[in-house]
Amino acid sequence: MSFDQRKDLLGLRGISREDIELILDTAVPMKDVMNRDIKKVPTLRGKAMVTVFYENSTRTRTSFEIAGKYLSADTVNLAVATSSVQKGESLKDTIKTIEVMGFDLMVIRHSMSGTPHYVARNTRMRVINAGDGFNEHPTQALLDMFSIREKKGSLDGLKVCIVGDILHSRVARSNIYGLSQFGCEIRVVGPATLLPPGLDKLGVKSYYSLEEAVKGVDVVNVLRIQMERQQSGLFPSLNEYANLYMISPERLKGAKEDALILHPGPMNRGVEISGSAADSAVSVINEQVTNGVAVRMALLFLMMGGAKDEILD
Numbered sequence: 482m483s484f485d486q487r488k489d490l491l492g493l494r495g496i497s498r499e500d501i502e503l504i505l506d507t508a509v510p511m512k513d514v515m516n517r518d519i520k521k522v523p524t525l526r527g528k529a530m531v532t533v534f535y536e537n538s539t540r541t542r543t544s545f546e547i548a549g550k551y552l553s554a555d556t557v558n559l560a561v562a563t564s565s566v567q568k569g570e571s572l573k574d575t576i577k578t579i580e581v582m583g584f585d586l587m588v589i590r591h592s593m594s595g596t597p598h599y600v601a602r603n604t605r606m607r608v609i610n611a612g613d614g615f616n617e618h619p620t621q622a623l624l625d626m627f628s629i630r631e632k633k634g635s636l637d638g639l640k641v642c643i644v645g646d647i648l649h650s651r652v653a654r655s656n657i658y659g660l661s662q663f664g665c666e667i668r669v670v671g672p673a674t675l676l677p678p679g680l681d682k683l684g685v686k687s688y689y690s691l692e693e694a695v696k697g698v699d700v701v702n703v704l705r706i707q708m709e710r711q712q713s714g715l716f717p718s719l720n721e722y723a724n725l726y727m728i729s730p731e732r733l734k735g736a737k738e739d740a741l742i743l744h745p746g747p748m749n750r751g752v753e754i755s756g757s758a759a760d761s762a763v764s765v766i767n768e769q770v771t772n773g774v775a776v777r778m779a780l781l782f783l784m785m786g787g788a789k790d791e792i793l794d
Contacts, residue, residue, distance in 0.1 A: 488601065488607055488608075489597075489601040489607055489608040489609065489610075490608075490609045490610060490619055490620075490780060490784070491597050491598050491601060491608065491610045491617070491619070492610060492616065492617035492619050492655065492658070493617065493619045493622055493623075493655045493658040493659040494617065494654075494658045495658075496619075496658070496659070496662070497662065498662040498663060501623070501626065501659055501662060503783070504623055504776065504779050504780060504783065505623070505626060505627050505630060505776070505779075507779035507782060507783060508623075508627050508772070508775040508776045508778065508779040509775075511548075511551075511774075511775040511776075511778035511779050511782070512771070512772065512775035514551060514778070515551065515771065515774060515775060515778075520551050521550075521551060521553060522551065522552060522553065523553045524552045524553060524782060524786075525549070525552040525553050525554035525781060525782070525785050525786060526553040526554075528554040528555070528585050528586070528785045528786060529554060529555040529556075529557070529583060529584045529585055529586075530545075530549050530554050530555070530556050530557070530584060530585060530586040530587070530588065530781065530785070531556075531557045531558070531559055531579055531584045531586075531587050531588070532545050532546060532556070532557070532558045532559065532587075532588045532589075532611070533559045533561065533575075533579070533587060533588065533589045533590075534558075534559075534561060534589070534590045534611065535561050535589075535590060535591045535592060535596075536590050536591065536592050536612065538590060538611070538612075539746075539747070540745075540746055540747075540770055540773060541590065541611050541612065541618075541620065541621070541773070542558065542588075542590070542611070544770070544773045544774045544777050545588045545609075545611065545777050545781075546558060547774055548774050548775075548777040548778040548781055549781055551774075551778055552778055552781055552782060554781065554785065557584075559579070572596070572599070572600070573603055576600055576603055576604050577603075577604075579606070580604050580605060580606055584606055585606060585607065585785055586606055586607040586608070586609065586781070586784060586785055587600065587604070587606045587607070587608050587609070588608075588609045588611050589608065589609070589610065589611060589613075590610075590611040590612045590613070591612075591613050591614070592613075592614055593613065593614050594613050594614030594615055594616035595613060595614070595616065596613050596614075597609075597610035597611075597613050598613075607784050607785065609780060609784070612651055613651065614651065615648075615649050615650070615651055615654075616651055616654065617651050617654050617655045617658075618651040618652045618654075618655050618745075619655045619659075620773070620776060620777055620780065621651075621652050621655060621656075621745050621773070622652065622655035622656045622658070622659045622660075623659065623776045623780075624769055624772045624773040624775075624776040624777075625652075625656055625659075625702060625743055625745070625769065626656075626659055626660065627772045627775070627776050628741075628743060628765050628768055628769050628772045629641075629699075629700055629741060629743070631768075631772070632741055632765060633699065633700075633741070636660065636663040636665065637663050637664055637665075638663070638664050638665065638666070639660075639663070639665045639666070639699040639700060640665070640666045640668070640697060640698040640699050640700070641656075641660055641665050641666070641667050641668070641698065641699065641700040641701075641702060642668040642669070642670060642694050642695050642698045642700070642701050642702070642736075643656060643657075643667065643668070643669045643670075643702045643704065644669075644670050644671065644691065644694070644701060644702065644703050644704060644726060644728060644753070645671050645675070645703060645704035645705070645706060645726065645753050646671060646675045646704050646705070646706055646707055647669045647671055647675055647676050647677060647680070647704070648674070648675045648676065648677045648715070649675075649707050650704050650707075652702075652704060652745045653669065653702075653704060656702060657680075657683055657685055658683075661683065661684060666686070667683075667684065667685045667686070668685070668686045668687075668688060668694050668698065669685055669686070669687055669688070669694075670687070670688040670689065670690070670691055670693075670694035670695075670726070671689075671726060672689070672715065672716045672722070672725075672726070673689060674715040674716060675715055675716070676689075691725065691726050691728075691732055692732065692735055695732070695733055695735050695736045695740075696735040696736070697735070697736065697737060698736045698737065698740055699736075699737055699739075699740055699741070700740060700741045700743065701728060701733065701736060701740055701741070701742050701743070702743040702744070702745075703728050703742065703743065703744045703753050703754050704744075704745065704753065705744070705745065705746070705747065705748065705749060705753060706719070706722065706749055706752055706753050719752050722752065722753075723751065723752050723753075726753065727751070727752065727753060727754060727755055728742065728753065728754045728755065728758045729754075729755040729757060729758050730755075730757055730758055730761060733758070739763060740763060741763055741764075741765055742754075742758055742759070742761065742763055742764040742765065742766065743765060743766065743769060744759070744764075744766045744769070745769070746766065746769075746770070748766070
């Protein structure tokens with residue numbers, strides 16, 4: 482199924498290379514809009530979107546909201562902490578309440594994997610997954626790929642190393658699904674307790690030595706250590722993790738000289754990445770945030786009408 486026949490964006494698993502390229506190509510002129518003095522186009526005037534975040538977020542929620550505003554859509558954020566959810570309202574009833582207000586699209590983040598899929602099955606609104614449990618975070622992977630392509634010119638055949646907590650990372654999963662469409666050599670590295678089984682079935686190479694994993698790579702994507710999910714003592718201490726896996730200029734000597742450093746944020750400086758690496762010339766961490774707005778503008782454009790306003794199954 483091609484992207485323009487999809488009602489929702491729930492993940493990158495099963496999304497084709499052509500669909501990804503369509504989104505990334507559309508994000509290019511969207512970034513141009515952001516660089517104008519007046520960052521506003523009437524493209525989605527009369528459309529309405531709502532962001533519903535059951536988990537905390539700065540970058541994803543804010544970038545979706547500003548992306549909608551730049552395109553002239555009416556954007557509303559449902560503050561879950563002060564909503565009827567706190568009175569015991571079910572997710573299904575919350576969805577229906579929002580739907581009958583006339584929203585065209587919902588952006589949802591939830592701690593339970595599969596929740597956006599449930600929402601999509603129970604609403605006529607279009608649905609974008611902004612992160613569900615340990616499953617996927619498709620728009621983060623898309624902005625990562627946009628950032629890489631912008632710097633490298635192409636995604637084809639690149640060597641990409643993802644570092645850290647792969648087990649709990651929805652970002653890693655979406656990146657693996659997306660980058661695989663471009664023939665990338667994908668490596669993951671981290672403590673054995675943070676590398677899930679079955680990665681080899683996805684064509685991913687697993688490493689336990691950071692120095693070995695980064696040899697000759699074009700991109701190093703550093704994951705945040707999710708302290709809020711570390712309830713099981715999966716590594717002895719943050720200091721030990723930093724000693725073995727913290728990305729620093731010294732640790733990247735085996736990578737290509739122009740290897741990019743990415744991080745989805747927020748960063749734990751001194752744990753998964755050093756300040757000198759985060760602020761280095763090859764770091765595109767701040768640019769990722771900018772690119773996230775452009776990519777989300779592209780998705781809203783493609784999913785809520787843009788040049789052609791269609792009601793799609």
